[in-house]
Amino acid sequence: MWKGKSKAIISDFEDIHRIITYRHLLSQNLGVKDPLRVVALCDSDAFYAACEQVRLGLDPALPLVVQQWDSLIAVNYPARKYGITRMEKISEAKRKCPELVVVHVATYKEGEAEPSYWENPDTLTHKVSLDHYRRESMKIIQMFKDGLPTAEIEKASIDEAFIDFTRPVRDEILKRYPYLAQVPPDAPNGLDSPLPPPPPICWDNLGTVIPAHPNEEQLDGSSTTEPQEDVGASETGAVDGDDSSTTWHDVALSVAAEFMMNVRHEVYAKLGYTLSAGIARNKFLAKLTASYKKPNNQSVLRDVAIPNYLTPMPFQKIRFLGGKLGKALAQEYDVSTVGDLLTISLDEMQRKFGENSIWVYEILRGIDRSEVKEKSAVNKSMLASKNLLHPVTKPSQGHHWIRVLAAELALRLNEARENIPALWPKTIVLHVRHGYDSSRSKQAAFPFTRNVTVDVIAAAGDKLWKELVGTDSSRSTPISITSVQLSFTGIELAETGQRNIEGFLKARPPVSGDQSSAAAGSTKRKRDEREFSEPPFVQLAAEDVREDVKVSETSARVETSFVCKRCGKRVALSDVDASAEDAIARDMLAALRMEHEDFHFAQELAGQSEDVSAPRKIRPSDTPVTKRKVPKVKEGIARFFTQR
Structure with a gap:
């Protein structure tokens, strides 16, 4: 049994303290193990609230919240000073701040092709729309791509994006310091010789540099809740100590910080949104660093600061370590911080939690080898769903929600086809949930038509509804449908030059x-009347x-x-x-x-998609039914995760 605790030492982090050579700098692609790798996580500040503030042209200093039915889904920073939090009831929020600006999200209504901002939307007839936020998010991502054409950009969520600066930073270093492009004749090991000492770095106006030896107040993390009047105006950072610990990776971080600052300025100037960012050597550290000081700021985590930044951190705050796995680790070793877990050897951890626990071992030391991958511009599926507060009890009630969901799908597909006209879904799928236990679905090929309208999608959805739920006259048993989902799947891009x-x-x-x-x-009239209802x-x-x-x-x-x-x-x-x-x-x-x-x-x-409840006719040619496989019990660290 492992017993006791001890302090973590710097040698635990030696994997991230590597000597950078000419080979590292001049190589085209070293992947996730590149010692000059720089990754940023850019986060839009209170994004939904910011979208509404910009849409309405309101003063950013006004306290504003975004409402969805009776709860709040976004609270801007001025409103947070009153103690207002997300998922709070609107009545309680107004009690705390009587001058609070409240904006309900746009909603779809039957008969309307687009969502609108209704005065009193009703959950019994309306459906929430996040289309406006989705469009603004795409604008920000496009500005990232335009401003950083050689960087890898991965959209992490509607308000977050990872940016791999490694390639543009390397190009900029060679541009600023051209003497590094050639290996000196007297280099002892040729390409594998270390680079010469880096020049001093001025971190002014590059954001907040996390100190290598922080005091207790600095360890607290997020130290400001007030937005700046001007992006970057007061963002200065000083490195504690002298420049003796400066490395070429610090130079790479400073170059990336310049790029990030310019992009944030551009987004604020053109779209009006403030962004916060974290800049470090990998995705995991960039995500943690982004929340160090918000809003409207960017924080830089140097390699020398990683140990003291991570060791006092409660490890259960780390993603994937806050659930069952984190609880199991805390109970097994009686630990609470990252520093406590650093004293546990890899052999001990793997003996208790399986071979795959090496992931935990590395994350605790700031090592993350996940790539930043740009996602395809073509979404393979589109989903519109509605959870029903009052269940559908009659099949005839389904037509209303089918049309509401069809309006959202029509709008999203048409918007996607404006940028990529050749997009088309192969299948339309209807999924309904009965109560909270059982669910059923039906799907069919989606017919091609020149104009994608609500009527076209609703007609296909109504047909699936009749097959799945039936009609009032055909049902003898009551129904209680608590959720309806309509989706497109198999969305693909036609080949260039191909005629439909x-x-x-x-x-x-x-x-x-x-x-x-x-x-x-x-013949032509008959063909036109057919409208592709028959196989051509x-x-x-x-x-x-x-x-x-x-x-x-x-x-x-x-x-x-x-x-x-x-x-x-x-x-x-x-x-x-x-x-x-x-x-x-x-x-x-x-x-x-x-x-x-x-x-x-x-x-x-x-x-x-045949209904599993329908009897299946067995033909002599059918293969014998095999025994159902018993799910294999997960072992090791895998048993602590739920497959989605």
Whole structure:
């Protein structure tokens, strides 16, 4: 058994105190182990409240809160001085501050295509919308990308983003100190020789530099709650002691601090939002550093300050160490701070909590090797949901919420397609929860249409609702639906230069002379009326596959049909399509293949979404049912985490 406590020593952190060589500086990409790595976490101050303050053109000094139904979801810093906190009741907040400005979030209402700021929104008929905050968040992220084109930017949440400054910082160091670009002839170890001593650093106007030897007040962390009048106006930091401990990584931090300061100035000037930031050597430390001094400030954590910054910190404040795992560690070793846990060896920790506890061992020492990865611009799914205070008890009541959710999906999809017109979802999914225990879902292929409207999405949602819940006349048992979710999945980007099937169906080549114009007009009207409700191909019967209807290889005409390898059926162009010019017919056949593949894909989705309560017919060809696997009991550190 491990017993007792002792103080942590600097050698526990020697992994982050590495000698930086020419090879480190001149290498293109050393990844997460780069000793010159610099990462920042940028956090928008009281973001929802700031969005409303900017939208309404209010004085930032006014106390303002954002309300959602009866609770508060955002409190700006002037309001926090009155002791107002998030999730507090609005009546209590107004009692503390009678001049409080209260803004209820925008809400969707049936019959409205866009959310609005209603005077008295009702949870029984309205749905909360965060679209305005989402758009403002995208503006900030885009300004990061424009101002830092060579940095890696990862959106962490609606109001946070990680920025990997390693590449732009390295380029700037070589630009400022060109003598580092060449290895000196007398370097003892060539590329592996240490860099010469760094120049002195002036930290003025670069933010708050966390001291290497803090006093008790400085260890308290967040030391200000008052926003500055001007971004960076009073942000000065002095490094305690002399410059003997200055490293090239400190130079990298100072360069990143300059870049971050410029970006924050730009966001404030153009959008009116103040930002706080933490700058350190990895994501974990940057996240902790960002909250050191807020709002409207940026804090810098030098390597030399990491041990004294972490050791007195309650370890259960660290992400993923505040739940079951943190409680287990506290009980097992009778510890409360990071410094207490540093005395436990890796072997001891792995013996108690499994091999994967090396993650805990490293995090306690400020080591984090997770990458900053830019997320795809294409969201694979979009979800609109509503938790119902008063459950739906009749199937006919579902139409109201389907239309409300459809309005949100229509707005979000159309906004996404403004930037990327080729985006389209493959599937629409309806999910309902009965009470608090059971839930069911249905999905179907989402039909293509030129204009995405609320009516189009609501029609698809209503169809799924009838299949999943039924109608008033078809149900014999009562229902109690407490949650409704409508979503798009499989949102993909079409390939460049690819034409959709609509182009082939609507733009026809001229018909031959023996066909009358009246017949052609009738065909076109029928095709327009169809509006893609039928598969745009002619599917032949199985017995027709044996007939030799394929054009011979020696024929001058291109092939107008193909045999599907999945279903064994021959699929052919219509007579009108087959009579088109060779190039057009070839394109039509290619599109036909793609549509037929989508047809099979939709069938597979429909099969996956069948109601589990419906009896399944067993065919002789079906494979025998295998025994259900018993979930494996998690071992080690994994048992302390819940899979989402």
